[in-house]
Amino acid sequence: MTRLPDGAPRLDAVDEVPVWLEVNGEPAVTWMCTPEQLPELVVGWCFGEGYIDSKADLLSMRPCAKEPGFWVTVPEERYQTVEGQERRRVLASGCGAVTTILGSLSSVPRRTTRPALPDLAQTRALFKELFARGERYQETGGIHAAALTDGHTLLAHAEDIGRHNAVDKVLGARILGGDRPDDLILLVTGRISGELAFKAARARIAVVATPSVPSTIAVEIAQAAGMVLIGRAVSGQPQVWQGPAA
Structure with missing residues (x-):
């Protein structure tokens, strides 16, 4: 256990805060997360969910000045495509309730080349x-x-x-x-x-x-x-x- 300057023991704890995201004016997700690299978190999540495919699809990203949160705008056609898919609430192992698109294994993106085993x-x-x-x-x-x-x-x-x-x-x-x-x-x-x-x-x-x-x-x-x-x-x-x- 580490100690404070006055010699008192410091209780070690990991920062955890709620951070919300709205996409094209609609609530999308609230993370319980560590409050660092938040723009990267927002962009990575939007990429993984299909709202963007590249940086060019990120039309705007604006942080809230009053609390941890972001407003993001993406092309309307991409937004409508993602929102039009069947989405289910899933209690993910160890990470709380998340919105995801799992579907069947037939919906998993398939590689066209076999990756080499790394050293x-x-x-x-x-x-x-x-x-x-x-x-x-x-x-x-x-x-x-x-x-x-x-x-x-x-x-x-x-x-x-x-x-x-x-x-x-x-x-x-x-x-x-x-x-x-x-x-x-x-x-x-x-x-x-x-x-x-x-x-x-x-x-x-x-x-x-x-x-x-x-x-x-x-x-x-x-x-x-x-x-x-x-x-x-x-x-x-x-x-x-x-x-x-x-």
């Missing part, structure tokens, strides 16, 4: 770098992290109390930089859930790796998408799942 020793080294960057993790341990990498360098990194939020933040950082996450490797520090795997498939991610394990639904989604999942990625015996490309 597993280099993947372990990248996870070591990811953990080293984790300031909040080192302070409290009660945080998730995510990163995008080309297999050699960490291209984006984020921490959040929610692992899905951390993923949205790195996707958003990529989109705000004018790039896309296609064919990159996604590193996550927590379990790979079904929703996280589906989010990665929609983003055209090639590989998702974790020191933990995937869920059974995540494995099914990865196999349907032709995406690679790597569990126990920092161990001496990583577990690899891969499905065929379309």
